Amino acid sequence: xxxxxxxxxxxxxxxxxxxxxxxxxxxxxxxxxxxxxxxxxxxxxxxxxxxxxxxxxxxxxxxxxxxxxxxxx
Numbered sequence: 678x679x680x681x682x683x684x685x686x687x688x689x690x691x692x693x694x695x696x697x698x699x700x701x702x703x704x705x706x707x708x709x710x711x712x713x714x715x716x717x718x719x720x721x722x723x724x725x726x727x728x729x730x731x732x733x734x735x736x737x738x739x740x741x742x743x744x745x746x747x748x749x750x
Contacts, residue, residue, distance in 0.1 A: 682749065684741050686724035686734040693723060699744045707737050 681688070681696050690712060694701045704712055708726055712718060723741075727734035 682745060684723065684738055684745070686727070686738055687722050688738075689719060690717075690721055690723060690726055691719040693741060694718070696745065697748060699748070700741050703737065703740050703744060707732055707740075 681692060684693050690704060690708075694704050694713070701713075708730055712726070715721075721729075723737055724734045726732075727737060
């Protein structure tokens, strides 16, 4: 499976955090570290997680995509 180069609100959180430590840090910043042990991590999207945490998904998506753009140089 090719590496993700961009995420959107439908990206599964578990897929996003496997991209890099920096992306994991963004997820932890917004959702907390409980996300990493949650059984839903491999089923729930960034959009769903945002809804559950009362957050705006586009803010998280944009921050992750900025990290990915930096990594791609």
